[in-house]
Amino acid sequence: MPVVVHEMPLLECREIGKQFGGVMALEEVNFDLQPGEVHGLVGCNGAGKSTLMKILAGAYPDHDGQILIDGKTVRLLSPLDARQCGVAMVYQELSGIGALSVAENLFLGRQLTTTLGRIDWQTMQQQARDYLREMDIDIDVRRRLDRFPLVIRQMVEIARGLHSGARILILDEPTSALSPPETRRLFDLIRRMKRSGVAVIFISHFLEDVLEICDRVTILKDGRLVETSPSSELTKADVIGKMLGRTAGSEHDPEFDAVVALPSRTSVAPVFRVNSLTRKGQFQDINFEVSPGECVGLYGFVGAGHQELAHSVAGALPTDSGSVQLDDRSLPSDDVAIAVRCGVVLVAADRAKTLVRRSSIARNATLAHLRRTLGEWLSRKREEAVVQPLLEQVGCRPARPNLLAGNLSGGNQQKVVLAKWLLGPIRVLVLEEPTRGMDVGAKDEVMRLVANLKKGGAAVVLASTEPELLLAHADRILVFQRGQIAHEFAGVEVRKADLLRWA
């Protein structure tokens, strides 16, 4: 598809910069958008994509550089400014209100009133129906928004942006949670908007999607512009190479070339087996085994299904079919208590869910083992005495069992979560993004604990969206794509680019 470069872009960003407390999140980034263009924005985690979009959405008024819309300099000092300039952002976490009807959502903040000053439901419903129909979305607008599948909610949010006059629509990871037919539907809508002259900025890790729907692609790396090119001149491998930094002159970028040799497959018999496990819409027919002392990595982007799978194998999320076996026993689906009793434990990314923030560290650590400590659990002193050495063992700082868990830093909270499992015999440790949001030091310490548990004979399942974490800690790596295992790396040399290529 040829890109028509107009004399005057709809949007132009010149030398955009943004610092967070001395850290350069964006540096001298140039970016432009033509009317009716779909423009992809890609880059590894931390490349600066969200920061650039938040600047356009008016969230960071203190940025450097200049923004022009229709050739005129604009200052986007607030979300309201951005909206008045015709910029609408559809966040990954949709902002529509589930308990309100579709029509009410479409008119959120701009309700129509009758001449008597009452809210004019009838006209709003009629207009909402007509408007959505124009976009080929034929639904009952009186129904609650949360009764509809994600793709419809997303489309209603897009419609809301357009209905309020947006000419620039920012979609942040819109397809990550959609099934292939839903993605097609969203793409049809994007093409329709394009024809009406609306420009779309499309952020996604799914490079096939980006190359299919976008006219041009801009690649960011470490807050800097790598390049902007027509999609027709790029392949997935090109984009990955540029995201990771194999640009002209830096063929030997150490990060890009880092090779990890995975060990040959263990001869120890597996203890944990996942057989044809399926959770509709998230993962299908997943099979793998883990041996004691082995760490199996599950890699994929958000929405690839591996994170939900981690929850399901630990009994924390129901499945539709298939089984999970420990030794030769099947574990019941959706029963965390039995899984824990059998020694299958989950450390989820959302630590807030695993920790009782308003209880003491000691109570948090012993919570999973109430039966064992029942005789003594009323004695706080005893509880603290049991937990004290564990906190020292995991390097929790401060190692004071009587502190409230919620007052610890993220890294130390995670250590408490791990400490709690040290109390009981652990057979299978399932980790989902165990180091998210931690500094390098805390990451190392947490992963050292995991390595110790593995050495002690635990079978480890490590689900993550970070290639570096898996390359550093997994013995085998299964790459997930849209709910399925696209590739298994075992006993071979593997690079970050290999993982991205299969994801």
Ligand code: ADP
């Ligand atoms: P991306 O969306 O491409 O993953 P981001 O724009 O979120 O990247 O982040 C770019 C860089 O800026 C990262 O190093 C990130 O840690 C940092 N950053 C982003 N938002 C903030 C913030 N609110 N405070 C401090 N640092 C931030």
Ligand code: MG
């Ligand atoms: Mg982001």
